[in-house]
Amino acid sequence: MTLALEQTLNGLQFGVMLFLLAAGLTLVFGIMGVINLAHGSMYMIGAYVAATSAEHGAPFAVAVLAGAAAAAVAGAVVEAVVVRRLYGRNHLDQVLATFGLILIANDGVSIVWGRTPLEMKIPDALAGAVPIFDISYPVYRLLLIACGVALAVALAFFVARTRLGALIRAGATHRELVGALGVNIVQLNTIVFALGALLAGVAGALLAPILSVQIGMGEQVLIMTFVAIVIGGLGSIRGAFVGALAIGLVDTLGRAYIPVLLRAVTTPDLADTLGGGLSAIAIYVLMAVVLIWKPRGLFPVSSR
Amino acid sequence: MLQFRAVCAAFIALLLLGTSASAADPVKIGFITTLSTSGGYLGEDARDGFLLAMAEEGGSSLGGVPVKLLVEDDGLMPAKGKEIADKMVLQDKATLFTGIIYSNVDLAVVPGLLAGGATYVSLNAAPSQLAGKGCNKNYFVVSWMNDNLHEATGQYAQTLGFKKMVLLAPNYPAGKDAINGFKRFYHGTIADEIYTSLDQTDFSAELARVRADQPDAVFEFLPGGLGINFLKQFSQAGLKSKMKLVLSAASLESRIVSATGDDTIGVYGTAHWVQDLPYPANKKFVAGFIAKYHRDPTPYAAMGYDTAHEIASGLRAVGGDLTKADAFRAALKKANFASVRGNFRFGSDQEPIEDWYSTQVVKRGGKNEIVTIGKVARDLGNAYTSLCPL
Numbered sequence: 001m002t003l004a005l006e007q008t009l010n011g012l013q014f015g016v017m018l019f020l021l022a023a024g025l026t027l028v029f030g031i032m033g034v035i036n037l038a039h040g041s042m043y044m045i046g047a048y049v050a051a052t053s054a055e056h057g058a059p060f061a062v063a064v065l066a067g068a069a070a071a072a073v074a075g076a077v078v079e080a081v082v083v084r085r086l087y088g089r090n091h092l093d094q095v096l097a098t099f100g101l102i103l104i105a106n107d108g109v110s111i112v113w114g115r116t117p118l119e120m121k122i123p124d125a126l127a128g129a130v131p132i133f134d135i136s137y138p139v140y141r142l143l144l145i146a147c148g149v150a151l152a153v154a155l156a157f158f159v160a161r162t163r164l165g166a167l168i169r170a171g172a173t174h175r176e177l178v179g180a181l182g183v184n185i186v187q188l189n190t191i192v193f194a195l196g197a198l199l200a201g202v203a204g205a206l207l208a209p210i211l212s213v214q215i216g217m218g219e220q221v222l223i224m225t226f227v228a229i230v231i232g233g234l235g236s237i238r239g240a241f242v243g244a245l246a247i248g249l250v251d252t253l254g255r256a257y258i259p260v261l262l263r264a265v266t267t268p269d270l271a272d273t274l275g276g277g278l279s280a281i282a283i284y285v286l287m288a289v290v291l292i293w294k295p296r297g298l299f300p301v302s303s304r
Numbered sequence: 305m306l307q308f309r310a311v312c313a314a315f316i317a318l319l320l321l322g323t324s325a326s327a328a329d330p331v332k333i334g335f336i337t338t339l340s341t342s343g344g345y346l347g348e349d350a351r352d353g354f355l356l357a358m359a360e361e362g363g364s365s366l367g368g369v370p371v372k373l374l375v376e377d378d379g380l381m382p383a384k385g386k387e388i389a390d391k392m393v394l395q396d397k398a399t400l401f402t403g404i405i406y407s408n409v410d411l412a413v414v415p416g417l418l419a420g421g422a423t424y425v426s427l428n429a430a431p432s433q434l435a436g437k438g439c440n441k442n443y444f445v446v447s448w449m450n451d452n453l454h455e456a457t458g459q460y461a462q463t464l465g466f467k468k469m470v471l472l473a474p475n476y477p478a479g480k481d482a483i484n485g486f487k488r489f490y491h492g493t494i495a496d497e498i499y500t501s502l503d504q505t506d507f508s509a510e511l512a513r514v515r516a517d518q519p520d521a522v523f524e525f526l527p528g529g530l531g532i533n534f535l536k537q538f539s540q541a542g543l544k545s546k547m548k549l550v551l552s553a554a555s556l557e558s559r560i561v562s563a564t565g566d567d568t569i570g571v572y573g574t575a576h577w578v579q580d581l582p583y584p585a586n587k588k589f590v591a592g593f594i595a596k597y598h599r600d601p602t603p604y605a606a607m608g609y610d611t612a613h614e615i616a617s618g619l620r621a622v623g624g625d626l627t628k629a630d631a632f633r634a635a636l637k638k639a640n641f642a643s644v645r646g647n648f649r650f651g652s653d654q655e656p657i658e659d660w661y662s663t664q665v666v667k668r669g670g671k672n673e674i675v676t677i678g679k680v681a682r683d684l685g686n687a688y689t690s691l692c693p694l
Contacts, residue, residue, distance in 0.1 A: 003516050010508035106340060115345040116599060117532055117563040122540065129542045135515075138540045141508070210540060211505050212532035212563060216341040220503050255509040259498070268497070276475035276499025 002135045007256045008249070009132075013141045015248020016148025020203035021221060022228040022240035023155060024196025030172045030235020030301055031192050034083055035091050037098040039200055039225070040218020041105035046071040046201025047208040047217060048113060051120035054208075060123040064205040071201020072194045079193035084186070106215050117214035144206055151202065152241055159237055168192060172235055172301060224251070227283055231290045233297025242298055247283050254282035330370035331624050333615065334392040335403035336385055336413060339377035342503070342529030345559055346405045346604050350427055351375055353601065353608025354402075356592055357616070366612060367620030374398060380502075382412030389413045393420060399626055400425070402611055405604070407431040407450060407478035408502075418442050423626075425636070427611035428604060430655065431477045432484070436688025439653045442629075444636050446614050447607045448576060449655045449686035450478050451485030456574040456660035457523060457552040458489035460680045463662075464521070464550065464572065468493045470514050472524040472534070475499040482525035482552070488687060495519050500526070507534045511541045521548040524555055531555040532563045539567035548572065558600035561665055561672050569672060573663040577606040577645045578676045581661075585642035606644050613641035647683070653692035657685045 025039045050067030058066065078101060086094045122140050129136035159165040170178045171188055179185045204217075211217065228247045232239025259275025266274070290298065335354065337347035358366060358373065365371055374392055378385035385404065392398045401417055402425045404410045410429035417424050423442045430445040432438075461469060471486060471494060473479035483497060495517040498510050514522055522543075526534050531554075538544060544567070553575035561568050579590055579600060589609050593601040601609075614636065621635030622628045639650050648658045660681040663674050 003512060006512045006515075007509055010506075010512060013508070014506055110344075114599075115348045116559050117345070117529060119563045119565050121565060127540075136542055138542070140540065210533075210537055212342065212529040212536070214342055214529050214532075214563075215344055217505070217529070220342065220505050252506075252509045255500075256513060260513075272497045272499055273475070273480075276501070280475065280501040 006135050011249035011252035013145050015245035019244035020199045021225045022244045024199045026229040026240040028196045035094045038101035040222035042071040042197040042200040043204040044218040045074050046204030047213045050205035051118040051208045051213045054120050067205030068201040072198035075197020076194040079190050117212040120208040122209040233299040235301035236299040239299035250286050254279040330372040332372050332398040334398040334401040335375045337403035338380050338405045341380045349602045349605040350608035353605035354612045357609050357612030367616035369619040369624030382409050385409040385413045408476045427607040432481050436691030439692035445655045446611045450481035453552045454482045454485035455489045458486040460574050460662050461490050461550045466521040468519045470496045470519045470522050472498045474502045507537050527554040535564045553603045557602040568665045571665050583646045586644040589644045617641045651685045653689045
């Protein structure tokens with residue numbers, strides 16, 4: 001039972017961090033209609049800048065903010081220089097251009113930092129574990145859950161209650177109308193893109209202490225992020241939240257329990273091998289099931 | 305005017321043909337390796353070790369024979385590796401290959417190369433599918449047979465007296481070889497065997513299983529970034545004080561140690577090459593590597609370096625003429641070079657016979673280092689040799 005609790009917490013932690021990535025990706029797609037493969041590179045930049053800041057003595061919170069800010073700036077620059085030219089083009093052109101950006105980002109990082117993965121320490125105050133019932137759970141992972149949920153709430157408030165949020169929502173469904181009302185759509189696009197990059201940067205910076213900060217780390221999570229927003233419905237923030245949590249829980253619990261369950265019905269050798277394979281595809285099975293049931297995802301955005 | 309241009313073009317074409325057919329044509333060596341993804345630094349080290357050996361001869365020859373190294377990144381994708389190999393065979397006419405890090409890429413590329421008559425000298429991956437029955441007269445392994453790497457670790461875990469263990473490896477060919485190799489020499493209770501995916505970043509689910517299993521020690525084969533993630537999270541989950549870690553060289557090398565900080569202090573390991581081995585060839589290699597690249601070498605770098613010297617010994621024997629295939633093979637088989645590992649030779653199946661050392665991570669002068677503790681295996685060959693008809 002306590003193992004189940006621990007695994008659920010692990011799944012939640014994974015899910016909320018995935019949400020930070022998914023929110024930006026779904027915003028950019030929902031509002032600008034751009035498929036941005038380079039989103040993972042923003043996550044990588046956030047992690048690298050945070051780890052480097054921490055190494056140079058910045059306090060943890062400052063390091064995370066630096067990572068987030070660097071990702072936001074990178075996002076704004078990428079939007080202004082590359083993505084702005086792609087709005088009217090088809091998705092294949094966008095995929096090609098943003099894939100090119102991945103290559104540039106990866107090689108750029110290898111030139112600046114080299115290929116050896118960086119280390120970022122968990123601050124001492126957060127390094128311990130707290131007892132929850134009879135398991136001890138790392139404080140830092142609890143903090144990740146708290147940060148992720150807080151950011152999700154803040155983002156929901158921002159999108160639902162602020163003027164800029166209203167423009168973003170309007171931009172997602174009635175792009176031409178918003179432009180006709182005199183809103184500077186070009187500027188709005190840059191803001192949305194930078195906001196998405198900022199969230200990805202926060203995720204990268206927060207995960208830097210528990211993950212290997214290295215080239216290619218963005219692509220590792222990118223596929224899962226896409227699965228999350230497809231499940232949730234492209235362009236929907238609520239969908240991204242539900243999708244990311246579903247992915248986090250299914251992936252973690254799948255890895256935890258599928259091999260164990262298989263062992264009850266087959267030989268250990270087969271169960272371990274088969275279990276490894278099945279738990280790796282669990283999220284894709286989930287996606288397939290959701291898409292059969294709701295072809296446009298759980299929370300489809302109208303008009304797109 | 306047009307005629308003049310045509311004459312010029314023909315003249316230039318002739319010149320080009322002339323140069324490409326000259327006697328001093330360098331031997332092309334296809335170096336297919338992984339330079340991107342979370343395993344990118346593995347290939348980088350292998351390449352840099354290889355280039356260091358070339359630099360000792362001035363940078364563009366091996367064994368006194370001019371060579372041209374064609375380096376390409378497979379991106380850890382078997383299909384991409386195959387595509388590169390085909391291009392190097394057809395377009396560059398290369399017949400000598402090395403460089404592959406990952407066994408899944410290896411299995412997609414090497415059998416095809418060998419079937420086409422090319423020679424492959426492995427500096428890392430050596431899956432069980434290509435050992436024993438799958439051996440080939442043109443296939444040489446300088447590094448280790450995959451199982452060996454973990455057999456040594458199994459032996460060390462046995463020696464350390466761990467009664468109950470959990471084993472983790474990625475679900476791909478080398479992961480299976482790892483678990484098989486470990487179990488061949490470890491005879492205690494195995495509480496759990498966990499297969500992960502090759503692009504996993506978060507191991508919390510696996511760590512919770514490990515915690516529930518309560519083993520004496522954990523063995524994992526998670527190379528590159530996978531291992532860094534695992535070791536950090538293992539320590540953060542508070543498991544480091546509850547159980548020991550005993551790892552093979554692929555999961556415990558200098559870059560992993562530097563990226564995980566104090567999380568690896570005290571961790572046990574095994575390796576066929578350690579930075580502090582006292583052989584003159586090794587001292588020269590380590591000093592040269594640090595001077596050239598300003599970082600500590602990994603086993604991948606050591607094997608890149610040894611493989612370059614092995615290829616050099618073959619090229620020297622035939623004066624760079626790879627059409628003398630029998631003489632080239634015979635020379636390669638002698639392994640006539642000073643290995644950084646000291647004791648090294650080929651078995652009848654052209655896989656290594658070598659010694660294995662136990663290691664541990666200790667803090668020395670503010671820096672965490674992998675140091676040699678003792679020897680766990682002497683002249684270790686592989687379990688499949690008798691099945692090889694060579």
